[in-house]
Amino acid sequence: MSGSGPVDPTSTGAWAQLARLADGYDLDLRRHLADDPDWVPHQTLRAGDLFVDLSKNLFDDGVDATLLRLADEVGVAERRDAMFAGEHINVTEDRAVLHTALRLPADASLTVDGQDAVADVHEVLGRAYAFAERVRSGEWTGVTGRRIETVVNIGIGGSDLGPVMAYEALEPYRQDGLSCRFISNIDPTDAGQKLTGLDPETTLFIVSSKTFGTLETLTNARLCKAWLLEHLPAGSDPADAVAQHFVAVSTALDKVADFGIDTDNAFGFWDWVGGRYSMDSAIGLSLVIAIGPDHFADLLAGFHTMDEHFRTAPPAANVPLRMGLLNVWYTNFLGAHTHAVLPYAQLLHRFPAYLQQLTMESNGKGVRWDGAAVGYETGEVFWGEPGTNGQHAFYQLIHQGTRLVPADFIAFARPAYALVDDHDGESVDVHELLLANFFAQTQALAFGKTADEVRAEGVPEELVPARTFPGNRPTTSIMAPALTPAVLGQLVALYEHITFVQGAVWGIDSFDQWGVELGKQLAQQLRPAVSGDADVASQQDRSTQSLIGYYQENRH
């Protein structure tokens, strides 16, 4: 796989056919759903516990069949199989891409570059579970003998976003008396705020960094170490204190040792796990401690369910394949640039932020994996907020603006908190209000409101245009019984594989992230200028000199 170049998707017959279909495409969702009684059942798919309704997307049988043909012509299935088999599909880093191995059951078998990956994964998982149990039970204590009450994960990007998102999402599964905080930003406010009010005797720090070379994480880890040693009761031995209060998760265990953390208290993973695909590796240690090994195992099982679906479901029933292809249709043929993700679940409030890294660090690429420039758009901008908050903020643009914004709506049949609003002799289940909004929004977006319908409500003629809704705004609805660990695993894996499908069609390496390097290098080079080195400042461009000058004048 790594030896042969990607197919240029624009050279395929399917691409040309999609371009013809898209020319003047004017599907009317009202008519489409009304005229074809089979459309909704045919476009309602299931994957694990997820119930996925694609029917309110802007496509028809012809587009659908051609998208599936495109997947065939560019070889999505072959690339998927190469990923699952451990081939080095991360070409620019010459690495396998095997986050799917992190959730294989213990009796599965997979050899990666001569190593038994399943045995390795389960060895680390077993150690992480045992460690988590010791913390949860109070057997693992701080240096003064007190049990741990707060776990602070220090990490950034993939070493932060997944654990935070899942910690928030699975709040009902957390153990009482144990909480987590997450320090990520190099802005000292982050560490300053998160350390405030902490009791050093009952705090455990997890330094999470795949490379153990990330400026933000190492700086924050040093700040936390200094804070710990300064605030522990006098007489605590520094080496014991670090040993009891610091553990690490990394692929670079030598650097962990250099930092002063006992490698007995370090949990490894492998270069075949990308940072943004690592929340189900030991990077999830804070989550394992918070929700416990059993729930974490359920989460992994959920991931695996979706992996198996993606690997084995026939194309027409394959949810990640179908959703990924629809995203290609919107991006490359209907002119969409962004994609909204709108969870009608407050507990998923960090899910869009998590998806930003997953999707944009993966597919924000301008060259294919053979180095050739792409001649087409890649990488949608993913964004979102929980409903119904978003309704009162940006839905106006989605409903009536000039841009096409495909949106994924996510909701659960059962609420995390069942609350009833008793008023005026009526009892209203508040979750019903949430779901009524969920259903109503996708209905309004799809079917709109015609000028005649607006007039029929007695609206003055001059206000009719402003109060008309064009409709035909595409949405996918994803529902599940409840937001359990297993369902969360399925959801995350679904988006991992959607991202994969898009990257495979575009022929890009969705697993490297060279685009984040230049800024890091320049920050290192610039730093002396920020500290007042006039020579280095004078070597900068005029705009940067002016900005640094402003900073120097106003810093005190």
Ligand SMILES: O=P(O)(O)OC[C@H]1O[C@](O)(CO)[C@@H](O)[C@@H]1O
């Ligand atoms: O886990 P690490 O090595 O500290 O990296 C953190 C993040 O930094 C990045 O490399 C981007 O700078 C991400 O891909 C990664 O998730």
